[in-house]
Amino acid sequence: MHSSGISIWFFIGVLLTIYGAMILGYGLYELTLPQMAVANYHASVWWGALLLAVGLFYGLRFRPGRNA
């Protein structure tokens, strides 16, 4: 895919990084709120962190100009 310029994995990395940051940020804010039943799982925190980590990995690994 590098012959076409920016790799699709870079686009995916950027998107997941943005989503991960947004969801993790909200999850951390949510920790300060009175808890609801399912919110006890704190899914926003750990899922957001996971998305952010995966996004950063792909975003950096496949950033334009870097040979894969």
Next chain:
Amino acid sequence: MFALLPASVAASGSPSSTAAFIALGAPSLAHLSPLDLAVIAIYFVMVIWIGFYLKSKANTSEEFFMAGREMTAWIAGLSFVSANLGSLELMGWAGSAYQYGILAAHWYWVGAIPAMLFLGMVMMPFYYVCKTHSVPGYLKLRYGQGSSTVAAVSFAFMTVLMSGVNMFAMAEVMKIVLGWDLNFSIIVSSLAVAAYVALGGLRSAIFNEVLQFVLIWGGALLVPILGLIETGGWSGFKARLAHNIATGATASGDYTHMWRSMGHFADNPMGIHWTGIVFGLGFAISFGYWTTDFLVVQRVLAANSLRSARLAPVIGSFFKMAVPFIVILPGLLGLVVLTNSDGSLMHLVGENVVAAHPGAGLHSYNEVLPLMMVRYLGPGLLGLGITALIAGFMSGMAGNVSAFTAIFTYDLYQPHIVKHASDKHYVLVGRIVTIVGVVISIGAAYMVMNAAGIMDYVQALFSFFISPLLGVVLLGMFWKRATKAGGFWGLLIGTLTSIVLFLWVHFYPSALKYVALSPDAKDMAENMYRALWSVSTSVGVNVIVSLFTKPRPIAELAGVVYGATPLPTEEPVPFYKNEWFWTAIAIVIFLALNIYFW
């Protein structure tokens, strides 16, 4: 997130007691927070960005229609699976799992995996070596223009209808979940799809399919994970389900086994016999779809080498086997975790029951996945889940539109309308046809609104066109004696057989016992046996006509027929990069899954 659930279904009792479900209605299942809306908006910005970025990479016909044949095995493989992961996958099969149990997983395993592996290991060399740009293009090389045109016309017709189905399904979801206007959803999604496919061609469609694939897992995987945590794992789920069945809260049935109830049509809620699953679904429908439907084959043809083209379906098969985790499992979990506001167990019903009681707040089987998302996903995560649904629907549309564009331009416009024009001319035609395809799809979407059920509708389309095509392609690829006339008449009469059988049962429902070979057969069985009759007729007619007509010289069949095609020798690679190794692993996992859930 229970607070987001409507106080809409105050029903209890069995699914058969229709009146019991009438309750107060709510306009939508959820209201999105600004964070959710931002997540959705960012997705649209991203896909349009990709479209504009790739515009400069789609200047020649090879780039626009075939993505320059530069896709790696992973990209082609994910796109191959993702093109099929549209509205029906996400919504329809989750609903089917709620209704029929794990039987719905047959469509992911026996109904996909053998065919995908067969495509990669056996058929792909012929598709790839002859450098065809489409399945009708292969038919032209093998049988001549007549068969190719019949296939191209039927495929073009089917793809725009399928695109309309996707569009309508997405608009319905947005209406049900978010209360968005149907017209608004259709127009916005259409404009986005038209923009990024017309700009970047197949490469843009493939990029967005891979993006969508990641989003679907990122957005939907949490639902079964949290569902299993809530129910105490698979064992806990089965225990709660057994308790509900014992107390009459859930309709009785075997929801967690795939083959035990297949001995007779009357033993399972789908009204199917194992022969229908194995030969009808596992062969006629599945092989027809995964090996001859250009929508999916186009993705593999865009691979950068023969090895990549063979590996792509194998890679796709692993993900296909995993998809039930995010589609079937949420549907099953919905049987025990979805509750009304008063704490009673929620009962989903058929579309016809919902339609018969407007404003009653009933929810259909197809709503089980959105209901599960609303239950488990908070702000941001819900937006991601909704984005996954939108991405799935748009990807389905884009896949159909890009395939329609290639078929129309290469297999109808070029051979029949303008035969000798510049490459630039055909790219321009491709961009225009993309827009036209979207417009026709919009018309189809409004037409589908009046159709009884999306699933049956699509199943009918499959058996109309895909199954007879399978018979013709298989004979053409593996029997040197098959002739031009045999291919043409096999395809035509096979298609007509399917249409006639469909109309026969449609107008005389009692005819089902003849088509499906049992008075206990139901709609799903009809689709499978109709496909089986259709492919059998196609093969039979092809063989008979071929035996009475003159075959082409062997020398003319080089590159398109087994036994007349020298396959290129592939470079030796370590075993972990070898397609046969991964095919063997896929077969083992496939068998293990079927045995575990036997």
